[in-house]
Amino acid sequence: MSSEPAAIAPSELLEAARVSKAWPFEEARKLVARLEKEGRERTVLFETGYGPSGLPHIGTFGEVARTTMVRRAFECLMPGVPTRLLCFSDDMDGMRKIPDNVPDRSFLEPYLHMPLTSVPDPFGGEFESFGHHNNAMLRRFLDTFGFDYEFASATDYYKSGRLDPILKRVAERYDAIMAIMLPTLGPERRATYSPFLPISPRTGRVLYVPIKKVNAEDATITFDDEDGEETTLPVTGGHVKLQWKPDFGARWAALNVDFEMFGKDHGPNMGVYDAICKALDGRPPEHFVYELFLDENGEKISKSKGNGLTIDEWLTYAPTESLALYMFQRPRQAKKLYFDVIPRAVDEYYQHLAAYQRQDTKERLGNPVWHIHGGNPPAIELPVSFALLLNLVSASNAHDKDVLWGFISRHAPDVTPQSHPELDRLVGYAIRYFDDFVKPTKVFRAPDEVEAEALRGLSEKLGTLPADAGSTDIQNAMLDVAREIERYQDHTKKSPEGGPGVSVAFFQMIYQVLIGQERGPRFGSFVALYGIENTRKLIARALAGEDLSKS
Template sequence: MADASSNMIDLSPEVLAAAEESRAWPFEEAKKIVARYKGKNYPETVLFETGYGPSGLPHIGTFGEVARTTMVLHAFRVLTQDKVKTRLLCFSDDMDGMRKIPENVPDQKALEPYLHMPLTVVPNPFGGDSKSFGDHNNAMLCRFLDTFGFDYEFASATEYYKSGRFDAVLLRAVECYDQIMAVMLPTLGPERQATYSPFLPISPKSGRVLYVPMKAVDAKAGTITFDDEDGEETTLSVTGGRVKLQWKPDFGMRWAALGVDFEMFGKDHQTNAVIYDRICTILGGHAPEHFVYELFLDDKGQKISKSKGNGLSIDEWLTYAPTESLGLYMFQRPRQAKKLFFDVIPKAVDEYYSFLSAYPRQEWKERLGNPVWHMHDGNPPVVDMPVSFALLLNLVSASNAQNKDVLWGFISRHASGVTAQSHPELDGLVGYAIRYFDDFVKPTKVFRAPDDVERQALQALSDKLGTLAPGADSEAIQNASLNVARQIERYQDQTKKSPEGGPGVSGAFFQMIYQVLIGQERGPRFGSFAGLFGIPETRALIAKALAGELA
């Protein structure tokens, strides 16, 4: 079992003082748990839980729950000076019946005979070592969580139900059947009320999870009686994995059985949270502290779904960016709905390294609000990233680079002493940039031919660049380009002022450069791009555009 308390954390007076004042959301949530036990003794272990429904392949939203919960757990350890043992449990509801066949699995027809059977009984359609569909999806989740270095314990509903770990609370649920029904029935329509039961028996004959009304509930015997699919009256004990609970009562039962102190969930659960809490209380538990986060959306603004496979998978993000960029995306604005698709990746990458660069210069109050402090358990690494991801993407575009060596030729010339060996993180980013460009940027590139004014502007820019010293830095290149634009009426911005007091430069000038030279709507700072690409190479690119070789 992984124990989160085994990791050393910084408990210096400066950190503790900043933590008490911090308004970063992980600290705000951790303070709720501290208040939960104010005036009381902490339990042997404060339990943080995350839930996973393996009805479809894991997506980043699932990972996000673990990442964010880990951040709250670390903040709690700091606030309690690491004197309280903590535990993170990732719980998979893999005993749930497969109500529909996911759209993103191979050979969907082969799974049809297993509809409504527990996910850990449905055969694994993907091949490999996992015996069932549920086992396969659980393994995919754990593989990533292990890769990212999370300190957690995985739990399977199937194992917990069948091993008897829930038996005592399930027997309590039989005793409190009427109370549970009194909570649930008002939330249902008339038709559903007539057949609803919080208990879902597993048919001894078909193996399917049954949604059937109860004919009898015997608190003394701990049994339920119902009609099986063939109409035969059947009585089962609620213990030993013969029966599971409907998902809403199951939340409350699990919290009561395990003594969960904190669990976050998506906004789609928000209206049900009061139901989970009430059932937990009925079963003798103390409902945990909650944190409700907004849902992730795909590129069309639709909620991402495991069964549909829309949005991004964990593996897809990691094909194009380092894991840290994903951690940052999870930290930022968790209560705000965010698009989770490929075009968010470059910004997340560059923002991560920007926060990392700022961290050493910050006071402790700012550090504890910096995402990298929370992402790295208070110990962010020291990484020198001399070239941004956005700049690398434009360099790939301009140079048509197909391998790392080509890009490193430009980088090493631009940044003296910077090599793949001295900067392994940058070397990794170079590989990501090539893959991202090939798959997402290149297919959408649309070059356009310059009009007469733009041709004159580009020629003037090339001529001006030709007057610069061979080793001119990015600032000199940027200033030279601004001086060219200020002389052209189309690109003058009267709302801005140049250092000499004349008109400033409109952003349309640089947008034109990227549209004509790179085939994109926008790019990083032109001086930085041309400095990295090289002045002769930039002039040659302009010449190609003027000769009609790009559009």
């Protein structure tokens, strides 16, 4: 186990933070400028929004994780200035459609257009409502991951009166807000639009109806209810809610939000949110617009569709830190979010962690692990990569950790589950991931004559090496075999002796024939871990036409 990296001196940290090109620091410096312009120090409020119309997905987690990264960067730049992170749930929204991933869709049909916190819980009735259930699912994960946040429910804010002052101001500035909104709407929508959505006192539904009168003096609205009866309600106390665009701007003004990020789908409306906030005497927060996550088919992931990965699904096969890394990387670039991305994210996390100990302060602040761990990443030595573990499971058909540890301990006698608990954790993840995703897709093929001759040559060459040969010696031996075979000579590359290099087709063949996959990590490293004798037996079985999918 490596020693913990030395702590960075505060003065050195501040100097590096002021020039770091890591995106959280770039966003944090905007907040520093915001406070310096005000000329005063105060609590800085970070906010994230969540629509609990369905179960929270990884995109929801990503928004909180990324906002936390900006918050930590800001605290590094302005130590001592208090900050808060408010996770705001828009749970008073009407349920406009029934999600696909609930147990019984017909159960929810009578509750269409009712506030989510008035819709019964379809998941066994443990919670007060559907909204409460989805809020609990979000909080459960945020708590598990250890985020420092405050949770806020729109229903609570509306009904408790915390939003009453801003709702009265919306009534007072009604014409100004309509002037902002109407140009953004089509002719039909424009004819019936109002920033206020009354909640029917008769049916409990959120109503999209024309507002006949807005009385700013007594803060009421008048409209025709669903049965046609003219009704007057106060805009305060949870009797109405705001349409989603005015709700954004009004909340920013009411709570004095300093920073909020949102997905690209909100980007075109950002100017509308800002204009409404200003019309209500607020100052719009600093923004960060991130790209959307896509499923394996390139479609936007959706809570109601249930496509893409859930938080629990990712964490079944990989540690939370790998998920945080995926959130940190290229936030302004659209990325596919499905099971195939997990192994690479796992290995990249540990590569960054290993690099951190060798880096200077400036490099460390650009390293994702600084942001993932709030400036205090652990020192973890990982002698075997996740990709190698997956190949080891594949070749050995291991179904329990003891089998894999037998190979690992033979290769590295000083490495045990007790000395390397992080590796032990990855062994368990590798077995689960292989069983669920790799094994069902494995396709072995028989070698042709050239390939069979290459494999026989490889086995003979490996037989000349000592049993404890290192991965580099094994890799060089494999290259020596391939260079003698015309099919695998790559004349665009040069060998150390000046002859042709080796084509990747050689290694692709090995993986296809011996492992049943198209590609994998450095094969010499795999052989060193699996064992030379075991690899030769694997080659012999392939040449004999045996079914390598079975142990």
